[in-house]
Every structure is written in C-alpha cells, then in structure tokens.
Amino acid sequence: MTTEAAPATTSTAPSGRRLWTRTRGIALAVVLLLAAAVAMAAVRSTTRHGDLDPRSPDPYGSRAVARLLAERGVSTRVVTTLGAARAATGPDTTLLVAVPDLLTHRQQTQLHAATASSGGRTVLIAAGSWSVERLAPGVAADPATSDSSTLDPDCTLPEARRAGPADTGGTRYTTTRLDADSCYPSERLATLLRVPATSGGGDTVVLGAPDILYNDRLDEQGNASLALQLLGSRPHLVWYLPSLSDASATENGERKSFLDLLPSGWLWATLQLFIAAALAAFWRARRFGPLVPEKLPVAIRASETAEGRARLYRNANARDRAAGALRSATRTRLAPLVGIPATQAHTPEALLPALSAHLAGDGQALHPLLFGPPPGDDAALIALTDQLDALEREVRRS
Numbered sequence: 533m534t535t536e537a538a539p540a541t542t543s544t545a546p547s548g549r550r551l552w553t554r555t556r557g558i559a560l561a562v563v564l565l566l567a568a569a570v571a572m573a574a575v576r577s578t579t580r581h582g583d584l585d586p587r588s589p590d591p592y593g594s595r596a597v598a599r600l601l602a603e604r605g606v607s608t609r610v611v612t613t614l615g616a617a618r619a620a621t622g623p624d625t626t627l628l629v630a631v632p633d634l635l636t637h638r639q640q641t642q643l644h645a646a647t648a649s650s651g652g653r654t655v656l657i658a659a660g661s662w663s664v665e666r667l668a669p670g671v672a673a674d675p676a677t678s679d680s681s682t683l684d685p686d687c688t689l690p691e692a693r694r695a696g697p698a699d700t701g702g703t704r705y706t707t708t709r710l711d712a713d714s715c716y717p718s719e720r721l722a723t724l725l726r727v728p729a730t731s732g733g734g735d736t737v738v739l740g741a742p743d744i745l746y747n748d749r750l751d752e753q754g755n756a757s758l759a760l761q762l763l764g765s766r767p768h769l770v771w772y773l774p775s776l777s778d779a780s781a782t783e784n785g786e787r788k789s790f791l792d793l794l795p796s797g798w799l800w801a802t803l804q805l806f807i808a809a810a811l812a813a814f815w816r817a818r819r820f821g822p823l824v825p826e827k828l829p830v831a832i833r834a835s836e837t838a839e840g841r842a843r844l845y846r847n848a849n850a851r852d853r854a855a856g857a858l859r860s861a862t863r864t865r866l867a868p869l870v871g872i873p874a875t876q877a878h879t880p881e882a883l884l885p886a887l888s889a890h891l892a893g894d895g896q897a898l899h900p901l902l903f904g905p906p907p908g909d910d911a912a913l914i915a916l917t918d919q920l921d922a923l924e925r926e927v928r929r930s
Contacts, residue, residue, distance in 0.1 A: 558812050565808060569801065584630040584657065584742055586610060586771050591748040594771075597759050601769060604760065608769045614639050614780040620770040623651030623733070626763055627770045630742075632656050632663035634774040636781055640666040651732040653765055657742045658703055668727055668736045670712075674704040678718035681743065682753055687715035689726055691761035695754035700724050702741025716740075737762055851913050852906035859902055862920045869927050891930060898923070 582588025586598035586608050598608040611617050614635075621627055627647060629635075635643065644667050647654045656664065661673040678701035685692035692698075692715040704721035707714065714722035723740035739762070744755035763769050775781075845854040860878065867877035870890045876882040880903050887898055901923065907913040 554816075558816060561808065561812055565805060572801075584745060585773065589747065591746065593747050594745045596747045596750045597745050597756075597763065598769075598771075600756065600760055601764050604764055606764045606767060606769055608771055610771045610773060612773050612775040613778045614643060614774075617770060617772040618643060618646040620768075621646050621650040621652055622768075624766050625650075625768045625770055626653040626655060626766045627772060628655045628657065628763060629659075629667070629772045629774070630657050631774055632659040632667055634776065635663055637666060639774075639778075639780055642780075643667065644669075647734070647736070648729060649732040649734075651729075651734045653734060653762075654736045655762060656736065656738045657745070658740060659738055660703060664705070664738060668725070668738050670709045671705050671707045671725060671727060671738055674706060674721055676704065677702055678704055678723055678740065680718060681741070683716040683718055683723060685715050686717055687713055687722075689713040689715050689724075691758060692716065692724065695758035695761065698754045698758045699743035699749055699752065700739060700741055700758075702743070704740060705738055851908075851910070855906045855913060855916055858917060858920055862924060863902055865924060866927055887927070890927060 582590045582593040584592070584594055586594045587610060589595045601608055609620070611620060617627060617629075629643070632640070640663050654667070656667055659667060659673065661675075664671050664673050681699045681701040682697055683701050684697050685695070687693075692713075698716065700716040700723040701718055702723060704718055704723055705714075705725050706721060707725055707727065709727055711728055713726040715724040715726070716722065725738040727736045727738070729735055743749045744759045750756045750759065842854070845851070863877045863883060864874065866872075866887065867874055867883060870883070870886040872882055872886050880899060883902070884896060884898060888896075901916070901919055907916055
C-alpha cells in the first residue's frame with residue numbers, strides 16, 4: 533500500500549514573526565508616546581486636583597481657609613449649580629464664585645440679579661473680561677496682568693490695611709465707580725476692588741488672583757489675614773464652584789463649541805502626535821520612486837504556479853475562467869501543429885477547417901469543444917479537460 537505525499541504548498545503571506553519585525557519600531561514609538569501622555573496627565577491631575585475646592589487638602593485646594601473660618605464660627609457650604617448659588621444669597625451670606633469665567637453670559641446676568649440687592653457680599657476670584665463687566669458693573673479687566681505677585685495695600689480699606697502685603701497680583705482692574713475701594717495696585721491698576729451695592733447694603737469684592745486661598749500660600753505674607761477678613765464678614769459662606777454639567781449652562785442659553793471646552797494643551801499634544809506619526813511613516817517608507825525588479829530567492833516550478841492558480845479558480849467557483857484558460861492554451865498549442873499562425877489560433881474560421889483537414893473529419897464538430905460555453909459544474913469541467921487532452925494527443929499522432 534502506498535501513500536501519496538501531500539503536495540508542498542508555497543505561501544507568499546508574511547508570517548507573524550516577519551510582521552512583528554516590520555512593525556515593532558512603530559509599536560514601540562506608539563507605546564512610548566502613550567506612556568508619556570499618561571504620565572503628563574497623571575502629573576497634571578495630581579498637582580491641580582481640587583483647585584480652589586474648600587474640601588481639598590491638595591496644594592491648590594482651599595481646605596485650610598475653610599478650617600480657619602470654621603474656628604471663627606463661619607460655616608462653609610459648597611454648591612456647583614447656579615440655582616443653588618442664587619437661592620443661598622442673603623444679607624448674612626458671603627457668596628464666593630471660584631471661576632467666574634466658566635459662567636455663560638446668561639448665567640452671569642441671573643447671578644448678578646440675585647446678588648445685587650441681597651445685602652450680602654459677593655467675592656469674584658480672578659474674573660476676566662468675559663465675566664467681570666456683568667457680575668460687577670462699572671468694573672473692567674485690563675488685558676495685561678500684574679508683573680508682581682506680592683503687592684502692598686495702598687488703600688483705605690480696613691481689611692487690606694490690617695492684612696498688609698499679600699499675594700493678590702494677577703488680573704488688574706479699572707472702575708468708573710467713585711465709591712469703590714481700589715487696593716493692591718500694580719502700575720496704578722488695582723488687583724483688589726471692593727464695590728458697594730447700589731441698594732441693600734451689600735458689596736462685591738473682585739480679587740485678581742486666587743493665591744491667598746491656596747493651602748500652600750496661606751501662611752505667606754498677609755494672605756491668611758486678608759482671606760479670613762474678606763470671607764468671614766458674614767456668618768455663612770457659600771462656595772460656588774461653577775460646573776460645565778450645570779443644566780443652566782446650556783438650557784435656552786449660549787453653547788460653547790467642543791473646541792472651546794478643550795484645554796489648549798490637548799490641541800498642542802494632538803498636533804505633536806500627528807507630526808510624530810508622519811515622521812514614523814516617512815521613516816518606515818520602503819521605496820522612493822518606481823519599483824525595481826529583483827530575482828526571486830528561490831526557483832518556483834511551473835506546476836506549483838498552475839496548481840496555485842487552479843486553487844484560486846476553485847475557491848472563486850470561476851469555472852468559466854478555468855475553461856477559457858484551458859481552451860485558449862489548447863488552441864495555442866494546436867495552431868502550429870496544423871499549420872495555422874499563432875495570431876489566428878483563436879479564430880474558429882481559421883482553426884476549425886485546418887483541424888478538419890488534418891484529422892480527415894468534420895471540423896465543425898470540434899466547435900463546442902474549443903469555442904463552446906463554460907461548463908455547468910466541476911464534473912463537466914473535468915470532462916472538458918480530458919477531451920481537450922485527447923484531441924491534442926490525436927492531433928500530435930496524426
């Protein structure tokens with residue numbers, strides 16, 4: 533009993549090891565970029581976590597201020613919605629707005645309407661031109677910030693005179709209100725303004741920088757004294773941390789685009805990743821210019837090529853193409869045997885009469901075999917192959 537050996541197969545598909553060798557450089561670069569991005573995000577999230585949050589003990593949090601105020605009998609409550617902030621206003625309440633520029637113009641108008649005649653105090657932290665003109669009418673923010681962080685009071689406001697020098701340097705303000713207290717000037721522009729309310733007995737304090745509220749800056753200069761006096765003038769402190777998830781920020785109001793909500797650092801990081809990807813693609817490019825033919829490293833037998841092509845035809849059920857290839861090859865080989873030029877091998881009017889004369893038979897009977905329709909199934913294709921082989925052998929014998 534003999535066992536027929538399975539034919540060796542030749543595959544041109546790249547192996548997994550070859551693919552890894554080609555792409556490991558790009559994969560390593562992508563991993564390093566992702567690791568750097570994660571590390572940068574982790575560092576940023578660690579150092580800036582809980583910014584101006586009275587519950588946060590982090591360096592940029594404000595838990596120390598809240599603790600000191602609690603020891604003096606001032607309660608602190610954190611709110612994150614405009615509705616809660618408006619409802620909490622009153623003559624015995626100080627409302628601190630941590631990031632006024634996060635509020636939309638509609639929110640700013642509503643908040644000012646609630647605080648203007650409440651009789652309480654409103655403290656705006658580092659309000660820019662986007663918000664200060666609506667929350668504190670008559671006050672404008674200067675585009676240039678203060679060059680120095682520690683400034684002297686240089687005003688008659690009792691809280692500022694008792695606190696002395698403090699880290700208020702930041703946004704600078706101008707005002708048209710003659711009754712306003714302008715303190716801690718930098719180049720003749722105030723970094724702290726106290727504007728009395730037109731009615732109700734309250735006031736609004738605009739502070740150019742949040743440094744005096746940070747945990748790690750509270751013990752420097754007169755920061756603690758100034759913070760406690762500004763925030764402890766009433767028995768209740770409402771700490772408003774504006775949130776982008778607040779429904780009042782979008783409902784029937786102004787909407788910020790997606791790009792406006794993205795920090796500028798992420799846009800710059802995206803550009804860097806794009807440039808890195810372009811450089812990696814340029815580095816990994818294999819060819820520049822037209823293709824150059826090269827010899828195959830091994831010799832491939834014609835039978836293997838024919839077998840591979842036959843498998844492709846079989847997988848695609850392309851019996852018509854297979855039959856056409858068999859008939860064309862047979863006609864090409866028969867033409868010189870019967871004295872027909874190769875250019876006329878595929879013309880029935882030239883090939884069939886020559887075959888008829890050579891075989892002494894009816895050449896038209898060979899028309900279905902050499903020029904007929906494609907076979908309907910695999911059995912018919914095999915039968916066609918056998919008939920073509922038989923015809924070629926007969927022509928060669930004769």
